[in-house]
Amino acid sequence: MRVLVTGGAGFIGSHVLDSAAAAGLTPCCFDRRASPFHPPGEIETVLGDLLDPAQLRAAMEGCDAVVHLAASADVGAVVREPAAAERLNASGTLCVLEAARAAGVAHVVYASTIWVYSDCAAEQVDEREQLGLPGHLYTATKLAGEMYCRSYAELYGLRTTILRFGIPYGPRARAAAVVPSMVERALGGEPLTIAGDGAQSRRFVYVEDLADGVVRALERPGDGCRVYNLVGDRDVSIRAVAETVCEVVGDGEITYVPARAADFGGVAVSGERAADELGWRPQTSFEEGVRRYVAWRLEQQQEEPALAPARLGARLLSATVRLAVPLLLMTALLGTLVAYLLVVGTVDVDLEPGASVLTIAAVLTLAGALTLETGRRLRGVLLHGLWIVAATYLLSLALPWTRHRFGISRGDALTVLVGLSGAALAVALTALVQGVRHRRAAAPAAAPGD
Ligand SMILES: NC(=O)c1ccc[n+]([C@@H]2O[C@H](COP(=O)([O-])OP(=O)(O)OC[C@H]3O[C@@H](n4cnc5c(N)ncnc54)[C@H](O)[C@@H]3O)[C@@H](O)[C@H]2O)c1
The missing domain is CATH 3.40.50.720 (NAD(P)-binding Rossmann-like Domain)
Structure with missing residues (x-):
């Protein structure tokens, strides 16, 4: 025939x-x-x-x-x-x-x-x-x-x-279909995102x-x-798809985002x-x-070795973008501190405290951000590397040793205010980063196969 x-x-x-x-x-x-x-x-x-x-x-x-x-x-x-x-x-x-x-x-x-x-x-x-x-x-x-x-x-x-x-x-x-996109993310160490509770099923x-x-x-x-x-011969829930992909790939983390409008419930x-x-x-x-x-x-x-450099380039770009956010946050936070030390602390301005806090925070943020990039299951926890920056600063206000070492005055309300606003900024930016990451991760799931 x-x-x-x-x-x-x-x-x-x-x-x-x-x-x-x-x-x-x-x-x-x-x-x-x-x-x-x-x-x-x-x-x-x-x-x-x-x-x-x-x-x-x-x-x-x-x-x-x-x-x-x-x-x-x-x-x-x-x-x-x-x-x-x-x-x-x-x-x-x-x-x-x-x-x-x-x-x-x-x-x-x-x-x-x-x-x-x-x-x-x-x-x-x-x-x-x-x-x-x-x-x-x-x-x-x-x-x-x-x-x-x-x-x-x-x-x-x-x-x-x-x-x-x-x-x-x-x-x-097709790479955008639900199984390929989840496999791709799992192979790349990215979280698998599920819209809704993942109970919606597909044949x-x-x-x-x-x-x-x-x-x-x-x-x-x-x-x-x-x-x-x-x-x-059986319905497979989207949650089961994600779990199967994690199991087969041997790695992967599952995150949940709000359900999409007009999704085919199955x-x-x-x-x-x-x-x-x-x-x-x-x-x-x-x-x-x-x-x-x-x-x-x-x-x-x-x-496909010819494609490897392109993929590597894309990964590096994505890593740079991800690193840029926490680094910007750190700069904003510590810039505020240094500005405070320079502008408000008019008497005996000593840049050493700012420089020391900056160094500690830079190391912590970088470590957190790098783990974000390379880590998998720990990523969610270590995204809070951003929080560590703010916590370090607040801690330096609380402990007598650091106060003495860095010459920071706890009684200075403005210093505390700077620390708290830094923490608030860290929280806000963490939420923003997670939101962006979830939206990016959710995009492929918007076309669940056919
Ligand atoms: N993929 C799914 O999730 C799915 C689910 C159910 C049904 N279907 C149906 O199965 C069929 C095949 O789907 P698929 O996933 O293999 O699609 P596909 O996109 O992989 O393949 C479609 C093919 O059609 C060719 N094509 C497109 N326009 C053409 C044109 N004007 N002239 C000649 N060729 C043209 C494309 O070059 C492509 O090779 C479609 O009819 C689709 O609606 C697909």
Whole structure:
């Protein structure tokens, strides 16, 4: 069977090409770019644009079936560019169906998503569920594609199969998806951030299992239009994702930020119909899938020495930015102290006390900040290296030895005031730094896979 796979150079498409070839089918990749996952010549490829009917039609010549995966699959990209997403996801699907009809292709398999259930009231759903009107643009465009598949089956007798994918993960996944972004952070010693309490669950599906399901759907075309959910066999909470990633990577720290608006709470999606009619069940446990993804990611990192300097540069830049904040804080705090000693302490101004406190604080802050950069689980605690600066100063006011040594007067209300404002500044900046870090960490989770 000759099969055209649109979007074959993408995450899922590249696995579909592999599974189809392994099953003895003849896959042909249709994409606007060459597959980065296959050496040239391994898979027949037609470079073209989905929205060009002539190119599509020519590519489908002699094909028995089409797997249509090309789409704007990144939810964030859909929100940024809704018109482009509509053209690609909705009109693009119509182009595929029309080209298939014109080329006499017998069967079109369409990649949809379980996000179509996100507007359903029911907590457990299967393919018979009455779908609600979509609240999200991505879902709207994918549902438009589903409706066109149904219409082409009814009007033109084109056999279509709609596959609603769970949240795919595994080798070759987009870096912004939830599992890759958590793995990346864990490998880089960054905290894993969860929006809300992490109880929201997802039906993940390991991508090679998913590709196998697509091939099974190709091999068993039904009459008319048939819908199947291809999902993992259990719900995995976001908290469990983070814990599994930490366990597999062997390190990692989990932090929580406020829940996002309009997040897909997750419904229990049944995969029974695919089991009954296609004989498909997911084979890979979530833990095993994450292990394989991490192994692939580490392998990939080793194979990309050219990228290493860029990554190193990015890490150094990020470290510098992080170090800059506590150092600025220290300078502000101690600058105030020195200014006080110079301006208010008009009699017998002695810079030694300021210089000594400055040295102690500099060492402590630097140590705290460096640990921030290199430490992992201790990071949260040692962020308070900032606090140590203020505490050192206040302590130097409290202890007779330091008061005597540094010539600081405890009775001087202004000195105490300076110390307290330094502490307040430290607290405020610590909160700010943590807020920025959490926001940065939360960003990838805003597009949980699909
Ligand atoms: N990734 C997910 O989380 C997920 C979940 C459920 C369903 N899906 C669906 O599965 C399908 C594949 O998703 P993916 O994650 O592999 O996406 P992907 O972004 O990795 O791959 C999409 C491919 O389509 C190609 N493409 C885009 N515009 C094109 C055009 N105009 N002409 C030709 N090719 C074009 C891209 O070059 C890319 O190779 C999509 O239809 C998506 O909606 C994805």
